[in-house]
Amino acid sequence: MADKIIVLNLGTTSFKCKLFDFARGERAIASCAVERVGAAAPSPWQFKASDARQDGLAPCRDHAAAFHLCIGLLQDHGLIRSLDDLDGAGFKTVHGGPISGAVPVDDAVLAVLDEYAAFAPAHNPMYAALMRQLRAKHPALSQVACFETAFHAGMPAYRATYGVPYAWMTKYGVRRYGFHGASHSYIAAKLRDLAPDARRVISLHLGGSSSLCAIKDGKSIATSMGATPQSGLFQNNRVGDFDLFCLPRLVAGEGSLDRVMDILASASGFLGLSGVSNDLRDVLQAADAGNNQAALAFAAFVDNCIGYIGMFTAYLQGLDAVVFTGGIGLNCAPLREKICQHLDYLGVAIDPKLTTGKISTTNSKIAVWCLETDEELMVARQTHNVLGN
Numbered sequence: 001m002a003d004k005i006i007v008l009n010l011g012t013t014s015f016k017c018k019l020f021d022f023a024r025g026e027r028a029i030a031s032c033a034v035e036r037v038g039a040a041a042p043s044p045w046q047f048k049a050s051d052a053r054q055d056g057l058a059p060c061r062d063h064a065a066a067f068h069l070c071i072g073l074l075q076d077h078g079l080i081r082s083l084d085d086l087d088g089a090g091f092k093t094v095h096g097g098p099i100s101g102a103v104p105v106d107d108a109v110l111a112v113l114d115e116y117a118a119f120a121p122a123h124n125p126m127y128a129a130l131m132r133q134l135r136a137k138h139p140a141l142s143q144v145a146c147f148e149t150a151f152h153a154g155m156p157a158y159r160a161t162y163g164v165p166y167a168w169m170t171k172y173g174v175r176r177y178g179f180h181g182a183s184h185s186y187i188a189a190k191l192r193d194l195a196p197d198a199r200r201v202i203s204l205h206l207g208g209s210s211s212l213c214a215i216k217d218g219k220s221i222a223t224s225m226g227a228t229p230q231s232g233l234f235q236n237n238r239v240g241d242f243d244l245f246c247l248p249r250l251v252a253g254e255g256s257l258d259r260v261m262d263i264l265a266s267a268s269g270f271l272g273l274s275g276v277s278n279d280l281r282d283v284l285q286a287a288d289a290g291n292n293q294a295a296l297a298f299a300a301f302v303d304n305c306i307g308y309i310g311m312f313t314a315y316l317q318g319l320d321a322v323v324f325t326g327g328i329g330l331n332c333a334p335l336r337e338k339i340c341q342h343l344d345y346l347g348v349a350i351d352p353k354l355t356t357g358k359i360s361t362t363n364s365k366i367a368v369w370c371l372e373t374d375e376e377l378m379v380a381r382q383t384h385n386v387l388g389n
């Protein structure tokens with residue numbers, strides 16, 4: 001039996017890892033989360049196990065440093081001696097082009113991560129680097145890549161296409177894939193337990209990267225991210241939806257296409273618009289202190305969410321429930337309030353005193369939930385299955 005599994009979730013602003021022992025059930029036996037990875041200041045981290053909880057600050061300029069910090073904490077607490085003690089490592093991988101779902105990591109998977117790095121520059125390279133590093137140091141550790149695009153694979157073909165030459169779909173893989181599948185599928189399943197009558201659901205996974213998903217009867221029928229996770233809503237430092245015909249003028253002004261692409265992929269989103277930070281907490285603090293650019297960034301993000309909710313309500317032909325999750329969705333009450341105030345036209349009303357679970361009032365026509373996601377559990381289950389259990 002391959003029961004001891006570590007799950008590695010390399011988020012654009014965070015690093016999360018959970019340790020599972022399926023012989024003892026599906027509950028993670030330990031978790032470690034590092035925030036603000038890549039920031040100049042030390043990153044806050046939190047470690048939890050059944051009998052321990054510890055918080056701290058550590059320099060984590062990249063995901064490799066965050067990974068070492070978490071492995072060190074698991075060792076300090078006596079939960080692992082080495083990664084060689086484990087049966088498998090599951091990765092919450094992002095863009096596998098034609099490969100989706102959970103597959104053992106082999107040369108073909110590493111090659112596809114490299115091939116699609118241009119589509120997911122903030123994600124694929126760091127996953128491929130960690131997989132290669134673990135392969136070299138722990139060759140006996142089975143690695144499984146869980147590509148999140150699988151959850152959206154059933155969306156109608158007409159919703160997954162762009163108005164481009166048809167041949168580009170097969171030649172270059174240009175179509176809507178959608179991401180955050182681990183989170184949206186967890187929310188879909190959780191809501192089926194909590195509210196089985198809610199057949200038409202919009203899940204807002206808002207965090208370092210953000211996407212919305214329209215879920216009908218537990219399945220994704222639409223999502224805001226497209227061919228790449230730079231699309232849909234704008235992200236912490238990445239562009240979101242954008243008018244491509246600005247490019248020639250931008251290239252002329254900034255000097256090269258590489259430079260423009262780099263700015264769109266790392267100095268845009270909340271960071272570029274606000275001029276303050278890629279972290280919404282800092283943006284809101286600046287807005288409260290009177291920074292107009294920061295206030296505009298927040299208002300634009302809220303407005304984007306409202307627009308997608310309207311579009312997805314049309315796709316779903318009505319709406320039974322809205323779920324907020326992800327670092328922003330779960331923790332940012334002002335954002336939930338602004339969005340829900342606007343949804344008054346649908347009969348949405350939330351109780352501002354409520355911050356977790358069902359946050360709508362009893363007379364709200366649509367239920368609104370604020371739920372913690374568990375992407376690592378979804379990846380752990382898939383990894384456990386792939387490893388032959």
Ligand SMILES: Nc1ncnc2c1ncn2[C@@H]1O[C@H](COP(=O)(O)OP(=O)(O)O)[C@@H](O)[C@H]1O
Nearest residue numbers: 011012013014207208209279280327328331332
């Ligand atoms: N109280 C809060 N208000 C606004 N944003 C918050 C709050 N707490 C956390 N966040 C945001 O959540 C983000 C992290 O969310 P997470 O889903 O873990 O992202 P990722 O997986 O992309 O790294 C951070 O960028 C931070 O800005």
Ligand SMILES: CC(=O)OP(=O)(O)O
Nearest residue numbers: 011012179208209229
């Ligand atoms: C697309 C995705 O998974 O983004 P993030 O890792 O930032 O949550």
Ligand SMILES: [Mg+2]
Nearest residue numbers: 011012207209
């Ligand atoms: Mg994430």
